[in-house]
Amino acid sequence: MKRIGILGGGQLGRMLLQQAANYPVETWVMESDPGCPAAGLCHHFVKGDIRNADDVVAFGRQVDVLTIEIENVSLEGLQALESEGRSVFPNSHALGIIRDKSVQKVFYAEHGIPTAPFRIIEDRSDLHRNLDFLPAVQKLATGGYDGRGVQILRTEDDLPKAFDARCVLEKLIPVHKEVAVMVAIDAQGGQTVYPAVEMVFDPLLNLLDMQVCPADLTESEGWKVEAVALSVARNLRSPGLFAVELLLDAAGNVYVNETAPRVHNSGHHSIEGNFCSQFDMLLRLLADYPAGNTDTILPSLMLNLLGEEGYAGTPVYEGLGEVLAMENAFVHVYGKRETRPGRKMGHVTLLGGNRHDLMHRAGIVRRTLKVKGTERI
Amino acid sequence: MKRIGILGGGQLGRMLLQQAANYPVETWVMESDPGCPAAGLCHHFVKGDIRNADDVVAFGRQVDVLTIEIENVSLEGLQALESEGRSVFPNSHALGIIRDKSVQKVFYAEHGIPTAPFRIIEDRSDLHRNLDFLPAVQKLATGGYDGRGVQILRTEDDLPKAFDARCVLEKLIPVHKEVAVMVAIDAQGGQTVYPAVEMVFDPLLNLLDMQVCPADLTESEGWKVEAVALSVARNLRSPGLFAVELLLDAAGNVYVNETAPRVHNSGHHSIEGNFCSQFDMLLRLLADYPAGNTDTILPSLMLNLLGEEGYAGTPVYEGLGEVLAMENAFVHVYGKRETRPGRKMGHVTLLGGNRHDLMHRAGIVRRTLKVKGTERI
Numbered sequence: 197m198k199r200i201g202i203l204g205g206g207q208l209g210r211m212l213l214q215q216a217a218n219y220p221v222e223t224w225v226m227e228s229d230p231g232c233p234a235a236g237l238c239h240h241f242v243k244g245d246i247r248n249a250d251d252v253v254a255f256g257r258q259v260d261v262l263t264i265e266i267e268n269v270s271l272e273g274l275q276a277l278e279s280e281g282r283s284v285f286p287n288s289h290a291l292g293i294i295r296d297k298s299v300q301k302v303f304y305a306e307h308g309i310p311t312a313p314f315r316i317i318e319d320r321s322d323l324h325r326n327l328d329f330l331p332a333v334q335k336l337a338t339g340g341y342d343g344r345g346v347q348i349l350r351t352e353d354d355l356p357k358a359f360d361a362r363c364v365l366e367k368l369i370p371v372h373k374e375v376a377v378m379v380a381i382d383a384q385g386g387q388t389v390y391p392a393v394e395m396v397f398d399p400l401l402n403l404l405d406m407q408v409c410p411a412d413l414t415e416s417e418g419w420k421v422e423a424v425a426l427s428v429a430r431n432l433r434s435p436g437l438f439a440v441e442l443l444l445d446a447a448g449n450v451y452v453n454e455t456a457p458r459v460h461n462s463g464h465h466s467i468e469g470n471f472c473s474q475f476d477m478l479l480r481l482l483a484d485y486p487a488g489n490t491d492t493i494l495p496s497l498m499l500n501l502l503g504e505e506g507y508a509g510t511p512v513y514e515g516l517g518e519v520l521a522m523e524n525a526f527v528h529v530y531g532k533r534e535t536r537p538g539r540k541m542g543h544v545t546l547l548g549g550n551r552h553d554l555m556h557r558a559g560i561v562r563r564t565l566k567v568k569g570t571e572r573i
Numbered sequence: 574m575k576r577i578g579i580l581g582g583g584q585l586g587r588m589l590l591q592q593a594a595n596y597p598v599e600t601w602v603m604e605s606d607p608g609c610p611a612a613g614l615c616h617h618f619v620k621g622d623i624r625n626a627d628d629v630v631a632f633g634r635q636v637d638v639l640t641i642e643i644e645n646v647s648l649e650g651l652q653a654l655e656s657e658g659r660s661v662f663p664n665s666h667a668l669g670i671i672r673d674k675s676v677q678k679v680f681y682a683e684h685g686i687p688t689a690p691f692r693i694i695e696d697r698s699d700l701h702r703n704l705d706f707l708p709a710v711q712k713l714a715t716g717g718y719d720g721r722g723v724q725i726l727r728t729e730d731d732l733p734k735a736f737d738a739r740c741v742l743e744k745l746i747p748v749h750k751e752v753a754v755m756v757a758i759d760a761q762g763g764q765t766v767y768p769a770v771e772m773v774f775d776p777l778l779n780l781l782d783m784q785v786c787p788a789d790l791t792e793s794e795g796w797k798v799e800a801v802a803l804s805v806a807r808n809l810r811s812p813g814l815f816a817v818e819l820l821l822d823a824a825g826n827v828y829v830n831e832t833a834p835r836v837h838n839s840g841h842h843s844i845e846g847n848f849c850s851q852f853d854m855l856l857r858l859l860a861d862y863p864a865g866n867t868d869t870i871l872p873s874l875m876l877n878l879l880g881e882e883g884y885a886g887t888p889v890y891e892g893l894g895e896v897l898a899m900e901n902a903f904v905h906v907y908g909k910r911e912t913r914p915g916r917k918m919g920h921v922t923l924l925g926g927n928r929h930d931l932m933h934r935a936g937i938v939r940r941t942l943k944v945k946g947t948e949r950i
Binding site: 210211213214215217218219220236237238239468471480484485486488489493511513516517520521523524526527528529531547 | 890897
């Protein structure tokens, strides 16, 4: 049996493991918290630090193929494993490009991939020398995650809140639409693309809040986003699954926002909405099976379940029964032991009907299903 | 979190646990073999004998609700747990009726549920007194499973091979079609029914070999099998999931063959073929959530992967890649450590196209995918 190792034990690992049980593979997870969402569903759980090169190497030597469910892993560890001939999805080359946003932006520019104009800023003083570039989005080069490490600087007045670290300063694109396209690249370089999904962000938490599939794009916009996403994935020269986030302006110009080299929040709808889910797809890549069918079964809407404001402690799921009574509402709770405001605790996928129906039903889910906690904070 | 206990750790438990990870439930499995298919996917694995009343009671006291994935559990243990107020799906009343085929047949007769004419036979000498009833199917009252304990006695010449035990002697129905209907009964008695599936048995192993959904029934046959299946489930007076197997003769008469009070081989196609799978449905019942949508997504064909003749030892799956290259072919391998001839090692579900397409593709899967083993026997 092929031994598949996953660095990280969050919900992405958990959903990957649910699917892994369909195949003759042995699953290994490394994560520092033995109570993490993925711990109970793997054959072998290893307590370790995914950011520590020694831990990653020791773990990787026990498996045949390695993948990640979070970018924040030891690149040095992965490189050492690759030099021993072990397969890593994505490879350290691609991960190295992606996880430093300044390197990622330069990669887009060098490969003629459309992205918002940008400057690389070393620190706050460097920022002061680039005031002519505002308004702009400031993105920390490293360490950002789930909306943390990204903010808008409109004028000089915003400078006090600016990050004092290496970052990307990116021209503010007047966003008309935001979409994501998932691309699978197999070990032989074969490409498979998913239909684009359209995303709606929560303006407060800057978390991916809701997404609809298929995206409402014109034919030419559809072709463009697909071509650009494929170009990103191909040029990274790595096997794996890549979630390419793209922005469109009102004129239909496409800009790559960023890329995640792994299963991604923007692909959760695929569990019920597409014949081959993103998790099934990644497993097929890892086990060297052919890619699955990415066709849409029915239009879908996915919304994240975030921990309610004012609550912490053991999660309490209110309104689950009411939501499950809705036709084709699929609930995924991630089994996290603690809730806190804005934490991703699960997601709900709604299938069927047109976009307006889906949005209407999403509103009902939002008002009905709440993740509270045993502690008021 | 609701604690859900499963008695038995085979593939049915495994697939139930894959789905359970979507809900805020804590899963417990009891089984004697710690290497069983379900062991790696539950929160708590308890080594114990499901046929032993003390083991069942001790296990059951640790959970809120209990279910089974095999009938062969201690009824006494379940009764003791029920008398303490614990929920058991199915309850001991229904399980007691179903797992003794002589009691099951009497139950059908008493409730006006159509079933083949039968006699209850105590032993071989009693059989000799009932030769006028041949040709007939002899079914062991207890202990049969997966086709074991069932045989046809055509004439007196077949008596030497007859089982010398309490059994049902059942008139041979000229079977035109064989179908199965899954019915879910919630704790409040609410009923939900799945579309009928049509089954094809392997004449040699008498194992459920292939099934197609939807069944090719006339409207009136469809209504009849549904009504009869609902009547069986309702009269068992138990919450749970019930797989009712029915025979139709050429005139369209319907006869209940037997009922399983649990998730069942005949429902495997529902994982990809229906919006709410049988596993999702049972979990909804156990967790007291509303029933899901049993509508068909696309026509489906499910075929069991049986261990090849001539092989034992660690399973080796040949042709998996070729099958996964087929559009909408979904493979489920059960993670059993040992193969043996005819053992259920997994299943494949094919989606889409008409019945002839599905049958054609099933033939390709049969010829391509083989479960061999590390030992020749």
